Amino acid sequence: MFHDYDVIVAGAGMVGAAVGYGLAGQGRRVLMLDGKDTDFRAAKANFGLVWAHGKGYGQPEYQRLSLSAVKDWPEFAQQLEAESGFELSYERKGGLHFCMSENELSDRATKLGAWHAQTPELPPTTRILTRGELDRRFPSLRLGNDVAGASLGELDGHVNPLRLLAALQAAFLHRGGHVRTGRAVTAIKALPGGGFEVTAGEQQVCSERVVIAAGLGSSTLGSMVGLDVPIRPQRGQLLVTERLAPLLPIPASGLRQTGEGTVMIGVTQEEVGYDLSTTSDAAVRMARRALRILPGLASARLVRQWACLRIMTPDGAPVYASSPLYPGADIALCHSGVTLASFHAGPYARALAGGLLPNTLDVFHHDRFNVQKVA
Incomplete structure (x- = not known):
């Protein structure tokens, strides 16, 4: 036929x-x-x-899949840019997950230790940075006093979606x-x-x-x-600022500066069905955490808040x-x-x-x- x-x-x-x-x-x-x-x-x-970075906790095959995908990204991005003529603004300089207390940092280290133990055949791809190590590694990063440290995913990066x-x-x-x-x-x-x-x-x-x-x-x-x-749908709300001078040299979980200079702040994880509303409560929570990490955002003007729905399996x-x-x-x-x-x-x-x-x-x-x- x-x-x-x-x-x-x-x-x-x-x-x-x-x-x-x-x-x-x-x-x-x-x-x-x-x-x-x-x-x-x-x-x-x-x-x-x-x-x-940390993806697939308790799910080693998902962890392996994610690691394999990020390793393939540089070659994939290069080929896609050549074929499409689009510049993707892809960077792989690592990614941070900030911790706001010593207990949180300790818990993060324990969790990532267990995450690595799921796939003993793979070399470690993350490390824990104390506040002092963060300051030395990223001297231009002006962090708030509440930041105790961070985990660093060496293979992580970001792209203009x-x-x-x-x-x-x-x-x-x-x-x-x-x-x-x-x-x-x-x-x-x-x-x-x-x-x-x-x-x-x-x-x-x-x-x-x-x-x-x-x-x-x-x-x-x-x-x-x-x-x-x-x-099921899961609502995610985001904030974005006006264009700013460089504040964040590499992306972080819930916080990244784009190639254009805007700073994206997010993302909520809300079980509200197909409701696409934005809420002031979510904006306040996201903004407060962002300011604890980067106090320099205090004078930035927010230009947009929006919500969309993720696809989530059980x-x-x-x-x-x-x-x-x-x-x-x-x-x-x-x-x-x-x-x-x-x-x-x-x-x-x-x-x-x-x-x-x-x-x-x-x-x-x-x-x-x-x-x-x-x-």
């Missing part, structure tokens, strides 16, 4: 665009179908961190991919002779394979092909799964679309193109949430 495309990717956000870009690089005929700009888009709340998304989409087109915007997928139907009919708006398109990467819409689409993944780790009922249907979900972009565009896309996910991804199957099966 003739199919219009080899692969249809439902969703052109951070995950879908990276997967589509990677598949197009494997010589596949790929169509990405995207919804409207008013849809719930996690990319709008993305802090832009390329971060493995909006440029990253634009670059992925542009490079995807450069590789011969096709995008239809304003066409959210509403139905996926397996065809008797193999392949799928995908409905987007008033159009039906056929493909040999389909990859669901539609963020919060993925749960509904997945259920159409036997991929029932439990996900355990916070990604989901990668192929449908056992409808071969050729896959789903990819995560809340770390920036960090894992190098993985989605590289190893994951190559595995999809080869028709079989590696056994190393079995741990990310959504069957882990099925209590009866696990029992």
Whole structure:
């Protein structure tokens, strides 16, 4: 049976665009179908961190995946910039997690010690810096008196997330991919002779394979092909200041200075359903902590506060799964679309193109949430 495309990717956000870009690089005929700009888009709340530092605590496979992805980022960024013509403002100079008391610093050291112990085959990638070590290592950093120290992730960095998304989409087109915007997928139907009919708006398109990467819409689409993944929205609020002289030489958890000079402050983690409201309470909490860390922000003017929704699984780790009922249907979900972009565009896309996910991804199957099966 003739199919219009080899692969249809439902969703052109951070995950879908990276997967589509990677598949197009494997010589596949790929169509990405995207919804409207008013849809719930996690990319709008993305802090832009390329971060493995402490990620996957209690989940060693997620830890390994994150570390592998950040290690691949320099080469990935270089290739993407060359293909897209976009400058990503990517830097990998390390990343900090500030601690506001000696007890907090001690607890952080204990937690990271356990985190490293999960993967004894990997060399340590973090270290604890006392306040004195912080001051010596970053002499231009004017920290508040409450900062007792920090953990430092040597492999961490940051990127402009909006440029990253634009670059992925542009490079995807450069590789011969096709995008239809304003066409959210509403139905996926397996065809008797193999392949799928995908409905987007008033159009039906056929493909040999389909990859669901539609963020919060993925749960509904997945259920159409036997991929029932439990996900929930989590609200994240952010603040951003006017452009400032250099204050923060490397990014930190919840605090980073962009290449343009603005300072991003965040991010909240709120279980409020699909509520996109911003709140003064959240703004006060974020601003107070930021000022404890960087008192120099006191005279800065805040120019924007906004909120968006993250995609969260019950355990916070990604989901990668192929449908056992409808071969050729896959789903990819995560809340770390920036960090894992190098993985989605590289190893994951190559595995999809080869028709079989590696056994190393079995741990990310959504069957882990099925209590009866696990029992």
